[in-house]
Amino acid sequence: MFNTLQMLIEPTLETICMTIVSTIFALILGFPVGTLLCVTSAGNLIPNATLNSVLGRVVNVLRSFPFIILMIVIFPLSRLIVGTSIGTAATIVSLSFAATPFIARIIESALKETSSELIQAAKAMGSTNAQIVFKVIIPESCPAIVSGITLMIITIIGYSAMAGAIGGGGLGDLAIRYGYQRFRMDIMIWAVSIIVIMVELVQFLGDKIVDKIMIKRGMR
């Protein structure tokens, strides 16, 4: 029992680390893309059909890759960035890229909820486009952004487990190596349970934050 727990600690920390770091990188890459997708759409702040459709296509293509394939495609890039194509660091590279188009769409649809009337009111006051994005659209969409990021973190936890199949480290890796390849059912169950608890915890926290914002805004 003690041995089993000890075996679990490192992979758990790895999964947490992979999830957090990839979320941050995916947000850094995906948030601007999502914002651009939103503001360039028809009838929005700076409509630009060409940019919008090119960006939209790229995002769609990347999103339609099955994650495992995308990971393999990204191996050379991982080698370039972190010097290896296996382990936690390499997985972070793939997870970040895999989650980027996903978060871009989530952010896009969250930001699009801001009514065009509200944007028009901000415009009429003489706001610059940057002011409208940063002081109006993003703050107004905060609840939708938070629930979108929650969904994204959960997806990344799932992806990170899948990455285990190709030597990605973390709990998924553990479950495959011990649970599947060495028939250690107990380890498999432990690993899966921890993943389930993580997902539940993230969902719970995300919902709580959204709730708090909504209550503060008098919308609930």
Place this chain on the structure above:
Amino acid sequence: MITLKNVSKNYGGLQALSSVSLTIPSGTVYGIIGRSGAGKSTLVKLIGLLENPDAGEIYFDDRRVDNLRGADLLVCRRQFGMIFQHFNLFSSRDVFGNVAYPLEIVGKDKVYIKDRVLGLLELVGLSDKAHSSVNKLSGGQKQRAAMARALAVCPKFLFCDEATSALDPQTTSSILQLIKNIRNKVNLTVVMITHQMNVVSDICDYVSVVDGGKVIESGTVKELVGFPHSKIAKDFVSSLIPSYEKTFKNLLQNSIIFRLYFSNDIVTQPIVSRLIKECQLNVNILSGAVRTVKDQFFGELVLELIGPAQDLKFAVDKLKSQGIVVEKLNV
């Protein structure tokens, strides 16, 4: 002064405005009235520099503004405030934050902003709501907050697009009163876009009637109400339901006034003379009208009844027994 010269706007083949010319004198409250779809919001988007006309010119005082771009456009937009039917307040900010927004974006410092915002909230009667969420305000309070926000940068012009259309009559008149109060304190040209004739008659000095994207008729409100020419202007004028509360304010305090509603065959009966003969009352007719709606007649009489209490009760019961709806105006 705002001048529009032959302004037209086309939305994908739909002529929302065609060759509109208007002069809105400084310091006036100028009403623009029209039915839904007449082109009023299009007009306010053009003078609010949110969209460009396809043809024509717009001037603020003597400066042409419809062709401004970039920074000039932003600066020009800061000369006016705008309020809307659906308030368009920011949910992400409390009342204070909403009023502070237009000051923040022009880079005013915190101390100035605090001072100015608190002053504005006092002006609109929302001092105690500074840190409330805007979603917790009533409709009237939301419009007051929006007004404070619109006035934050000391605008020369205030554009109101159906600003009272989502409000009940009492709240509407309190908002109109607020606009009047503000105009007494600061020099402001107000453009009131509305489909409600009572708003025009209550607050406006001048009015233009628009329909189908054209200005049909313009003039002082008194001219329009007294002598409407076009069919649509006549319709608007006849929609002016007399506000008994106002018209009979003094009477209501000192005497007993009833409003009688009745329909169809009762319309042809001598109600008033019966009241006099059969109930021995003195009757003073304050107003009376018969309207037809889909071939049905609807009569309305507002009467001051003078007599002893028991005779009044007898009379009211008698009227009710004939199928007349009787409403006492001063409760």
